[in-house]
Amino acid sequence: MAFIVKNDGFVCDYCGAVNPPGVGTCRNHCFKCLCSQHVDNTSPGDRASTCHGKMIPVSVLSGSRKSDYVLLHVCEKCGKEMKNRVLPDDDFEAILAISQKHIYG
Numbered sequence: 001m002a003f004i005v006k007n008d009g010f011v012c013d014y015c016g017a018v019n020p021p022g023v024g025t026c027r028n029h030c031f032k033c034l035c036s037q038h039v040d041n042t043s044p045g046d047r048a049s050t051c052h053g054k055m056i057p058v059s060v061l062s063g064s065r066k067s068d069y070v071l072l073h074v075c076e077k078c079g080k081e082m083k084n085r086v087l088p089d090d091d092f093e094a095i096l097a098i099s100q101k102h103i104y105g
């Protein structure tokens with residue numbers, strides 16, 4: 001059981017990290033490796049995708065506010081891109097590592 005979009009914790013399928021429930025929002029990616037799973041089709045939480053591929057964080061985009069950062073995930077199976085808000089307890093080192101590769105915005 002993983003990647004439940006309800007505001008529950010989950011165990012990451014990819015790195016095994018135990019993710020606590022999101023703070024004030026739905027957690028849909030692992031706080032540690034930042035990977036997600038392709039379960040949503042058009043909007044976050046719709047659970048309409050049957051792909052279930054691994055969503056890899058490829059870049060960090062700055063959001064509308066200075067404090068907002070958005071992870072760009074790409075599905076390694078079908079190539080779909082999804083944007084996910086960075087949560088306050090996401091691993092900052094992991095985000096930095098991605099942002100040093102690519103930063104847009």
Ligand SMILES: [Zn+2]
Nearest residue numbers: 012015030033
């Ligand atoms: Zn993980």
Ligand SMILES: [Zn+2]
Nearest residue numbers: 038051075078
């Ligand atoms: Zn996919």
